[in-house]
Amino acid sequence: MAAATQGLVQTSPENNPHVPKRTTVKALVESPALTSIPSNYSYTRYPNESDASDPDEKIPTIDFSLLTSRDPLQRSKVIQDLNKACQDWGFFMLVNHGVPESLLKAVLDGCKEFFNLPMEEKMKFADKDIWKPIRFGTGVDVKVEKFFTWRDFLKVFVHPQFHFLNEPKGFSEVSGEYCKRTREVARELLLAISEALGLEENYIEKAMDLESGFQLFAANLYPRCPQPELVMGIPAHTDHGLLTFLIENEIGGLQIEHNGKWFRVNPLPNSFLVNTADHLQVLSNGKYKSIRHRAVVNNKDTRISIAVPHGPSLDTVVSPAPKLVESESHPAAYMPMKYKDYLNLQLDGKPCLDHNQLTFT
Numbered sequence: 001m002a003a004a005t006q007g008l009v010q011t012s013p014e015n016n017p018h019v020p021k022r023t024t025v026k027a028l029v030e031s032p033a034l035t036s037i038p039s040n041y042s043y044t045r046y047p048n049e050s051d052a053s054d055p056d057e058k059i060p061t062i063d064f065s066l067l068t069s070r071d072p073l074q075r076s077k078v079i080q081d082l083n084k085a086c087q088d089w090g091f092f093m094l095v096n097h098g099v100p101e102s103l104l105k106a107v108l109d110g111c112k113e114f115f116n117l118p119m120e121e122k123m124k125f126a127d128k129d130i131w132k133p134i135r136f137g138t139g140v141d142v143k144v145e146k147f148f149t150w151r152d153f154l155k156v157f158v159h160p161q162f163h164f165l166n167e168p169k170g171f172s173e174v175s176g177e178y179c180k181r182t183r184e185v186a187r188e189l190l191l192a193i194s195e196a197l198g199l200e201e202n203y204i205e206k207a208m209d210l211e212s213g214f215q216l217f218a219a220n221l222y223p224r225c226p227q228p229e230l231v232m233g234i235p236a237h238t239d240h241g242l243l244t245f246l247i248e249n250e251i252g253g254l255q256i257e258h259n260g261k262w263f264r265v266n267p268l269p270n271s272f273l274v275n276t277a278d279h280l281q282v283l284s285n286g287k288y289k290s291i292r293h294r295a296v297v298n299n300k301d302t303r304i305s306i307a308v309p310h311g312p313s314l315d316t317v318v319s320p321a322p323k324l325v326e327s328e329s330h331p332a333a334y335m336p337m338k339y340k341d342y343l344n345l346q347l348d349g350k351p352c353l354d355h356n357q358l359t360f361t
């Protein structure tokens, strides 16, 4: 999210009179004349952004049921694995998390129905203001502003206050349940991550005020594309919170950066794809990195993903945990910043960590 500011914007239809003036990627794909992409969707990669390959090592998997197990040896082994996954990859697949498969499916189905609503219904939520609790839009490449990415989205603030839409029917209920269950899993995971960092078990819970933690529900729609190699679903970016949970409708597209190379992610069925985000990087004083990731599209199937970032409360001033700062050997690498102020920096479209970074770690 750090690299993308999005809002519903106007396309320039000069090359294609069938393209509606104010559009979404979905409307564009459904317009009868579309055989090639309009030039303003053509994507220029960031420097050093290479093609992705299948990973040459195994992407870490964490078994959540072992974390909550009564056996202390088992728990400490998983905490070690979690530490390694966060440190080496900033990414892992979480299995046996206890959130029912039927709920994952229901919430993905709800998103599909939402994106299938008539344009006028969705447009009621079109807004550029990032503080609108319910927002529908289409992706913009912020490097150049006038170029678009191959993605429509719905973003809803779901904690500490739960906002949602009344339509489609039942979407609010399943999403409410999904957000509550993922929040519980994320908080449990953050207890373990506190321990993995050598902090008190509830350090993150308290210091980040997770009782009032800011949780966002971000649904992404990536319609099939006639020229997928020319566009980008969501450009390389990092997420702003502590941890993001991602699920998708069995259509791949997520790619992650690991040791300077890009890898495709082939998720285990029913797993959460979890990545460490900017504020875990700050809190851990750079021990854990906020992983860069992106999503590509394809010419066969429409992909839907749901990213749920779990962050500190908006008023929390986040700084490196004092225990992880050594004045001589490992000074604080980030200055304290309120989470809300950090989110406002998104408007600049710059990777936000550049703003509060004191030194490069």
Ligand SMILES: O=C(O)CCC(=O)C(=O)O
Pocket (backbone or CB within 6 Å): 001, 218, 220, 234, 239, 246, 253, 254, 255, 293, 294, 295, 305, 306, 307
């Ligand atoms: O759709 C995906 O795979 C990635 C989405 C994402 O990174 C985001 O919404 O922040």
Ligand SMILES: [Fe+2]
Pocket (backbone or CB within 6 Å): 001, 237, 238, 239, 244, 293, 307
């Ligand atoms: Fe992301």
